[in-house]
Amino acid sequence: MFMHNKNLMYTVRVSEPDPKLASLMLEQFGGPQGELAAAMRYFTQGIADEDPGRKDMLIDIATEELSHLEVIGSIVAMLTKGAKGKLAEGAEATADLYANITQGSGSHTLQLLYGGGPALVNSAGQLWTGGYIDSIGEPTADLRSNIAAESRAKIIYERLINITNDPGVKDALTFLMTREVAHQKMFEKALYSIENNFPPGKLPGNPDYTDKYYNMSTGPGDARGPWNQGDQWEFVEVKANQKPVNGGDGNPTVRLAAEEMKAIEQAAMRTKSRTDLDPVTGADLGAGPGAGKTKKVTTKG
Amino acid sequence: MFMHNKNLMYTVRVSEPDPKLASLMLEQFGGPQGELAAAMRYFTQGIADEDPGRKDMLIDIATEELSHLEVIGSIVAMLTKGAKGKLAEGAEATADLYANITQGSGSHTLQLLYGGGPALVNSAGQLWTGGYIDSIGEPTADLRSNIAAESRAKIIYERLINITNDPGVKDALTFLMTREVAHQKMFEKALYSIENNFPPGKLPGNPDYTDKYYNMSTGPGDARGPWNQGDQWEFVEVKANQKPVNGGDGNPTVRLAAEEMKAIEQAAMRTKSRTDLDPVTGADLGAGPGAGKTKKVTTKG
Amino acid sequence: MFMHNKNLMYTVRVSEPDPKLASLMLEQFGGPQGELAAAMRYFTQGIADEDPGRKDMLIDIATEELSHLEVIGSIVAMLTKGAKGKLAEGAEATADLYANITQGSGSHTLQLLYGGGPALVNSAGQLWTGGYIDSIGEPTADLRSNIAAESRAKIIYERLINITNDPGVKDALTFLMTREVAHQKMFEKALYSIENNFPPGKLPGNPDYTDKYYNMSTGPGDARGPWNQGDQWEFVEVKANQKPVNGGDGNPTVRLAAEEMKAIEQAAMRTKSRTDLDPVTGADLGAGPGAGKTKKVTTKG
């Protein structure tokens, strides 16, 4: 069960309201790399994990991310606090209110729709979606997803720090950024404490295709590196008339029952294209008689 | 520029139509771990990457994933081919058509809405969303995202193989699964050929918070592991009355201008809750006079 | 800050695995009336509320809803536990696995995509969206939203109870349902402890339109009730040739600058429809010469 302690995990000291900056901060509240996405990624994994130590770690970190969600949400609330009251009370000249909330970021939506409270949207107002969560219930994949997610979150915090002048906001963002680094290290430890974690899962691959690098993109700029050179790689040049890698004629096939065949042929016949005609088209009609290449308008048949 | 060769990358031989199985295959056509998501993840990264070798690799793999999209899409098309004609032409008794497309998976949507063609939805009919793509334009994060994505895709293919009896489908799925393993190895090589790729990005963390593990979840089952024990970790027990990690009073603060303060106080006054009253509520009215604990109904004031 | 206690808020005792039932339970995990939506609705409000008592209550209840999310998620995890292992390990005949996960609900997606772990989707696999959260930062509106949300959640739990035979699941669902009733009562108290909470907000309405009921739907079945009869209502019959309620000619107008007028007229001229012609259309071409009403095919001009 979750409990809450009224202390923020990190005391937040914002210098002054700035609704425009607030709308950028939403990136880490309701954005894809934000704290709710992090908390839910680890929480959904933790609930179903059978390994007691890893389960404990996942819930520890999920809980910390919820505490971070509260920190970043509080930053948003402080940055919008000035405008919020004025808009709610009509306590400023209309033209000033109008100018203040439409000065070049998503702050108008933040103020008008959400009343200045933190909302589950990113900095563009895009609604948070469960599509951000990539947990699939296999630890050797999920831990890699977590490592990647922490590295992305670290970068978004870094960018937010780069555009923030307010020292209190900068300080809190630095704490949050740092914790993403720490969490990444934890997930790395957890991944590598599973022996034989690569390839993930149980089924072996087909050895014919495990070590091939297909050079699908050709021309000036074609390059080699450790990902396609050296003993472990077989480098396959894909040619213009490349055949299927498993032979065959390169077409998909299926065996149909007779009545299935008949129906599909009937549908094909009904929608067959006549390649022996040059039909008048809607575009021909629409182009008008004097437009471009004049087409002789005749009906078929 | 992209070009297309009419040969499938892998010749597909499906035994017989099975629309129910087809709808499960959509998971890797239009699902979050599917081939379009993979292709777009690498393509959007490759376009903007400054490193020539990595850029080349990203486009190579993106192009291969598009070729896989065609393979899995062709599997779907073969599996639905029988039902498709019959539904389009009304070439089967209505009751049989009805039964065939509502036999326990999403095949009804696949047939009714998409006419049996592969569609950009997952096996539940959820529309593909750009939220599946987690590219952020920083290679040390993006490559980790790619590694994670390949490991997830490998697992989904493994699960699909586990529930498929058709040997031709199984064979093609095994090829696709194997390539995910190969791609993961390539991305791993690319990540580790960036020196000092950890932590990702440029800004250092705050050393006060880099090595702490906060034990946010307590009680029976609390566990230790390499992610929170050993020299590199400081294990912090979070107590019931835990203070903010940076001191302070645990409250967020902001300095407001006088008129901002006035407006926010005005709003607070307008919506103040009277904690000295026990008001009659809508629920009291709705519960009816004889329901549960009867409340004395009196008006305020 | 949030903390976690390893005890579930309510001990869950599931009789036996049932992945189909599990997929229905997702309705209250990742569905619109589910526990994450509830927790986030109150949490986003609580962070920005200025009233100390109400803020405290919002965070108390948000925290409890997170604890409920853990309970319902654990129910899902128990119900899928049997199938999960078998699918992951390929530890059952393929045909049986196939049959088990496609037996008539969304369980195939739950198993294939999410590996049997609870996921942020509803029972149809629809991804959770921030669009479910209706917090707008005005307590007299938000508390009404909360009252409504609790009443909806109560009903969904009631329906789930009605279709569940497992006594342990039924018992836990009854606890969760009961708490929604308790929360509704709390929010009712909080709403009515704001004096003059109706109409919400600050601006008065235009008295000309406050008490009118417009009878927009006419014919047999037209009815009266306390919502449109009695002293407080003026019942307005909307006639076939009803005029605008504020007079005027019923058209929208705007004053354009001369060059704006010129541009809009130019656009209108470019896309003007000739009502004096009966043009040949694409449909005419497509219908073929022998189809339905034969049209004389002539070109314009």
Added chain:
Amino acid sequence: MFMHNKNLMYTVRVSEPDPKLASLMLEQFGGPQGELAAAMRYFTQGIADEDPGRKDMLIDIATEELSHLEVIGSIVAMLTKGAKGKLAEGAEATADLYANITQGSGSHTLQLLYGGGPALVNSAGQLWTGGYIDSIGEPTADLRSNIAAESRAKIIYERLINITNDPGVKDALTFLMTREVAHQKMFEKALYSIENNFPPGKLPGNPDYTDKYYNMSTGPGDARGPWNQGDQWEFVEVKANQKPVNGGDGNPTVRLAAEEMKAIEQAAMRTKSRTDLDPVTGADLGAGPGAGKTKKVTTKG
């Protein structure tokens, strides 16, 4: 059946074009609290309601909301009319066009993508989603949802009025705002004319949990109010080592069949984490030899 009368319900008189203001108005056209959401909320309820009077009221109000949708859409169309022609016809210097549509709100999207016509998006360009509709087919819940929705819509109109200087727009917005108040009153009447409407639905709660208030959030600021004090409430302090409210050991359980147990144990063994090792990780590799705490790089086993 619906019919349309060419008079707007309220004659709209806009002073002059203002695409920036237009984009804010979209909030009530295609936003979550906007008129389409309102119309569809009541319409979907009305179609399936068995009570003739309530059904009539729901359709009356749904129809009025569609008429409001036309009013707000016409405001948008007037506000964009100037820019629309100029962009369509290229009838302004490019730099001026560029400046005009990117001056600080979502007006660029409104103009570029939707050609200045009203679109089903909110002021940030977020696509309208069916997730905004919370109808569930139980009148005692749905009417509460309607009451809440009307109170939210009232507030959004109030905010739009606060930032609008155009007297014609302000006048029309005031009409629309006023009607939301009137509708709320109607829905209140309809709710309370259902006797015993609380708790909603039919199943009683478990009396053990109906009147308890769990104090989940603790620390300075803990407060009491009518929502958790007085005769009807039992106030429960949640402690650090809080036990499940129904006793038991706080763990979820399920009885597995033998082969299920075997498979889940096999999966657990395959992904077991070794807590007795301190493995070298990818982060260790990535940090480079000179970074932070140097780790001795050794392979496992």
Added chain:
Amino acid sequence: MFMHNKNLMYTVRVSEPDPKLASLMLEQFGGPQGELAAAMRYFTQGIADEDPGRKDMLIDIATEELSHLEVIGSIVAMLTKGAKGKLAEGAEATADLYANITQGSGSHTLQLLYGGGPALVNSAGQLWTGGYIDSIGEPTADLRSNIAAESRAKIIYERLINITNDPGVKDALTFLMTREVAHQKMFEKALYSIENNFPPGKLPGNPDYTDKYYNMSTGPGDARGPWNQGDQWEFVEVKANQKPVNGGDGNPTVRLAAEEMKAIEQAAMRTKSRTDLDPVTGADLGAGPGAGKTKKVTTKG
């Protein structure tokens, strides 16, 4: 303004409840080709159109589509009416309720979440999205979108008719299908009554590229037809080493300021990949010492 007449536009006579069939009908209530999408497509166009005749037609048809929405919604309501009462009242044995709503389509979601009322989702439960509406405010494009939309809706109705045995439902679906044909004819007339409607818009194309057909897909199956043969087309074979069609070196370029160049080089240097190394990777660590090709584990530097 809209008005409502209590008569359905088409009297609906359903034989008996069938919740499974109801869930399929949702395709045309809340699906992409459904009646709400149609109504909103034409309504958003009509509001902003400057041509009086076309505007009138768009509103006429939008209004008719709203009336169709009511017809299809009423079909859904009738088909679910039996199950709805039983689920709401718990008036059937639990096991029977469970079986009834999980028998092979999305009916479980329709019943559990929406209480049997029509909902703005498609037959898979996918929420309706504004992304279905493709109005862009240019009549020569919008009318083509409308023509296409009507032809799609016609087909979905045809498929629903093919799987429906209930004569009353079949009859009503046939009416709705027929009206889509009639609407398509109307939109065709409106399109071709705009003279010179092709190409749409105002800007001419670059004549170098108007009549070329690029044969991007090569190999067995390459075909010719009126879309790429005949006088009007120049057929361009795309070769393996195809150059850009406008010459140049095929690379994108931009002129950067000095400090921009410096920053981008700094970023490139920071994330440069070393192609001269074969680094140990996370996958190598994870594969374990005995797995596949053993890699010598050495640290860089």
Added chain:
Amino acid sequence: MFMHNKNLMYTVRVSEPDPKLASLMLEQFGGPQGELAAAMRYFTQGIADEDPGRKDMLIDIATEELSHLEVIGSIVAMLTKGAKGKLAEGAEATADLYANITQGSGSHTLQLLYGGGPALVNSAGQLWTGGYIDSIGEPTADLRSNIAAESRAKIIYERLINITNDPGVKDALTFLMTREVAHQKMFEKALYSIENNFPPGKLPGNPDYTDKYYNMSTGPGDARGPWNQGDQWEFVEVKANQKPVNGGDGNPTVRLAAEEMKAIEQAAMRTKSRTDLDPVTGADLGAGPGAGKTKKVTTKG
């Protein structure tokens, strides 16, 4: 299978970085009328088409659209290249960075979240959705969808050209726009080379309703045109008391079994509204004793 050639299809020469313009260009990268939507529309159709010529054309054009996606993505990458490095490296004064990315379009999201790389969002940051793809697997409908889609894309390019001053961007956009015109012509040819393509599909309409025009919107402005006048149309005036077009009483009906009837009546009774009462409501309580029309507060019964 797809292959890639490192030459862009069209060499792109951007004058100088302009992140604001870049964010507008996203409209055609990840927007509804953009190149990914186009490529996927044709690709999903081509995979399942039975007609060899049309299939070939669909794949040719899909492949060209992927090549266009690369062109427009490269434009975005060039336009953001300057800001990208500076934000990543913190290589500019914070205030300047802040100003640069929040100057009036969605460029802040593009930079912060996507790091300046092209992303699958439109110019407002709305995530790309599979809902943009309208392929349904019937060529006579799908080709019309393609014609419409090309005409929409042409217009969006035209608008982007109108607001772009950069000659290199303008030139590349003109190429892309021109190709949409060429593609539209191809799809027109393909449509009209299917004989009897109208009405689409196979089932005939009900002749009673094929040629009627229902005048649903009445009043000043009612107009006639080729879409509702002439020999082929029967013009039906819809009156205020219009009856159903198929007769009957205008109500939907269904035959219920006895126990279904009983349950639905039980539910109706439980939620019946008392129209003979004027109940006190929550709004009455909330309005306070001195507000507006004072209501006498009495309990029911």
